[in-house]
Amino acid sequence: MVLTGFGPFGKFERNPSWDVVESLDGEVFSCAGTPGIKAAWPSVGQISLHAVAKQLPVDYSKVPALLEPLFDSGNIGLIVNVGVSRAGEFKLEQRARNGTYEAKDITDACPATGKNVEDGPDELRTSIDIDRVIKRFSAGNSQVKVANSDDAGLYLCEYTYYRSLHGGGAPAIFIHIPPVDEPYSLEQLKEAVRQIISLLVEDVNYDAKLQPEHKDAAWVRHFQRVRAENPDSSSAVSAIRTLIDYSRETNVGTLSELLEGIRSVIDALTSSMDSKITSVSSGCELFLRFITLKAAEYSQDFDACKQQLVAKGGDFLNKARLGRSKIARKGLSFIHDGAIVLTCSYSRVTLAVLVAAAEANRRFTVYVTESAPSNLGLKFAAKLQEHGIPVTVIPDTAVGYVIELVDLTIVGAEAIVESGGIINTIGTYQLGLISKAANTPFYVVGESFKFVRLYPLNQSEIPPNRSTVARPDLPEGVGYLHPAMDYTPPSYITLIITDLGVLTPSAVSDELIKLYL
Numbered sequence: 001m002v003l004t005g006f007g008p009f010g011k012f013e014r015n016p017s018w019d020v021v022e023s024l025d026g027e028v029f030s031c032a033g034t035p036g037i038k039a040a041w042p043s044v045g046q047i048s049l050h051a052v053a054k055q056l057p058v059d060y061s062k063v064p065a066l067l068e069p070l071f072d073s074g075n076i077g078l079i080v081n082v083g084v085s086r087a088g089e090f091k092l093e094q095r096a097r098n099g100t101y102e103a104k105d106i107t108d109a110c111p112a113t114g115k116n117v118e119d120g121p122d123e124l125r126t127s128i129d130i131d132r133v134i135k136r137f138s139a140g141n142s143q144v145k146v147a148n149s150d151d152a153g154l155y156l157c158e159y160t161y162y163r164s165l166h167g168g169g170a171p172a173i174f175i176h177i178p179p180v181d182e183p184y185s186l187e188q189l190k191e192a193v194r195q196i197i198s199l200l201v202e203d204v205n206y207d208a209k210l211q212p213e214h215k216d217a218a219w220v221r222h223f224q225r226v227r228a229e230n231p232d233s234s235s236a237v238s239a240i241r242t243l244i245d246y247s248r249e250t251n252v253g254t255l256s257e258l259l260e261g262i263r264s265v266i267d268a269l270t271s272s273m274d275s276k277i278t279s280v281s282s283g284c285e286l287f288l289r290f291i292t293l294k295a296a297e298y299s300q301d302f303d304a305c306k307q308q309l310v311a312k313g314g315d316f317l318n319k320a321r322l323g324r325s326k327i328a329r330k331g332l333s334f335i336h337d338g339a340i341v342l343t344c345s346y347s348r349v350t351l352a353v354l355v356a357a358a359e360a361n362r363r364f365t366v367y368v369t370e371s372a373p374s375n376l377g378l379k380f381a382a383k384l385q386e387h388g389i390p391v392t393v394i395p396d397t398a399v400g401y402v403i404e405l406v407d408l409t410i411v412g413a414e415a416i417v418e419s420g421g422i423i424n425t426i427g428t429y430q431l432g433l434i435s436k437a438a439n440t441p442f443y444v445v446g447e448s449f450k451f452v453r454l455y456p457l458n459q460s461e462i463p464p465n466r467s468t469v470a471r472p473d474l475p476e477g478v479g480y481l482h483p484a485m486d487y488t489p490p491s492y493i494t495l496i497i498t499d500l501g502v503l504t505p506s507a508v509s510d511e512l513i514k515l516y517l
Helices: 016-024 063-072 130-140 156-167 186-208 217-229 235-249 255-271 279-292 302-334 348-359 376-386 396-405 428-437 505-516
Strands: 002-006 028-030 048-050 052-056 079-084 090-093 095-097 123-125 146-149 172-177 339-344 364-369 391-394 408-411 422-425 442-445 485-488 495-498 501-503
Touching (some): 002 063, 217 235, 235 255, 235 302, 255 279, 339 396, 364 376, 376 391, 501 505
Parallel strands (some): 079 172, 339 408
Antiparallel strands (some): 090 172
């Protein structure tokens, strides 16, 4: 495990981040459990990570040269960057941006172009489930406050974090700590970081849900890196890309072995999800169906056969990628000038439709539910604002209050089931119920790779799903139920806008038959 802290900077003749990191150098972290914190799940393997600490100067030009040899050494299980922030609480950073870096370092310099990595993604996100780590930490430590953060500061901290996410080849996280005695002592800072790292080690192990020696654990990590490098792509597209990369790189010698290997990777990917109700499972299943549909026509020479299969997989991937733009064009006709649109949570496809309408000079406004406690609605509102779309965030409980103002409701879907109903972020069913009662059209937007062969009749029949959002503020002994998703029956849905066309809910079963026959 690579640990980094920073050298002297400003008022810090000795940087507290380095004091903390140096104290952990050489320590071994394992999944045996965290002192004082009850295990929330059984350990799935005996991962042990040996901590190697490295001090980084507050100098843009020197950071890459110091990090790259560490990353190239191989066998890294986790990267933890630590830096000092403002007084108060610890912060676990969710993302790192590629620029613009304009604040000058201790040499009075900054990157010439303002970029961290030329031609790199605009932002990268950690594959670590930060909310789950915070929930477990808060359950065992009420004195130290830890929060998640979406802004690492666009200085050396975020610069280093982006480099770790981009080239580290392992799960990475940045921990911002407060200065010493603001309010925690140095010993408290050290102990809190030690406990957080112990939980991170357990979480990285848990997230794969595989024994560390499992032959497909590396492909789960590959999938996580692809997701982090392509935050605007859906998880299903990242999974399909992972399957294509596996098909290209595997050393098996027959078509049957290759297909068996693909199925094993699919099982590893879907097992790594908190919920089985994901577009990943349906996208992977359709991918496998697509590449094997005409397997008999492939070359008898296996190397040539593999190239044909990879090429066909690439065709499927391109088709999946284009789905969102097709839906955006089809959705234009449903948003008219002066419309008031209601939506919930965060949906990339819904965002594409609304942005396309704005670019077509449609003037409309949007109400988005905050989607507590994850607050994904706030993230969605920020995205709309970036595109100049008027947006108002409302509490989840205010849907009934605003519905009489709304012209249409539009939501995304995690899965579109055989009946024409949908499984989506919790709160979607509530929007469907209230829209139906108010005679407001309720539109669903979703790619065809989200069509799944499920037929739930009620909430209890959707596959198990859970939210990892923490609520440490509850009184002792009070339970907390927060499912991640719910099921909206077809009777509440007006139309489903897909890359295959605009469908009534009853037409979904026909499309599923076409996809799988």
